[in-house]
Amino acid sequence: MENHNYFVYILSSNSWTLYIWVTNNLERRIQEHKKWQVDWFTKKYGCNKLVYFENWWDINWAITREKQLKWWKRFRKEELIISINPMWEDLSQKWF
Numbered sequence: 001m002e003n004h005n006y007f008v009y010i011l012s013s014n015s016w017t018l019y020i021w022v023t024n025n026l027e028r029r030i031q032e033h034k035k036w037q038v039d040w041f042t043k044k045y046g047c048n049k050l051v052y053f054e055n056w057w058d059i060n061w062a063i064t065r066e067k068q069l070k071w072w073k074r075f076r077k078e079e080l081i082i083s084i085n086p087m088w089e090d091l092s093q094k095w096f
Helices: 025-036 042-044 059-071 074-084
Strands: 005-013 018-023 047-055
Touching: 005 025, 005 059, 005 074, 018 025, 018 042, 018 059, 018 074, 047 059, 047 074
Parallel strands: none
Antiparallel strands: 005 018, 005 047
16 A cells, blocks of 8 residues: 555634644645635634644544544643644745
8 A cells, every 4th residue: 555645634713613634735725725615614614724733644544533633622632732833823824
């Protein structure tokens, strides 16, 4: 089986709503979120600020991790974000 890059990512809105998903092209996917081209949830709640992401080589591991994060309680998700992004900055800010 060939390895690829897969990303589990967390978006935040200005009102602190979180959105967790997986993609094989993080930069393209974030650009789609910023242009409101994907997913009704991110449009409805204004989630377009990349606050956390992880890189995985296997899609099955990435999906497993995505599901794990979705089941975590809010405070645990916040701790994860703060561990690499204490100011909740948009990590994609310099990409576009």
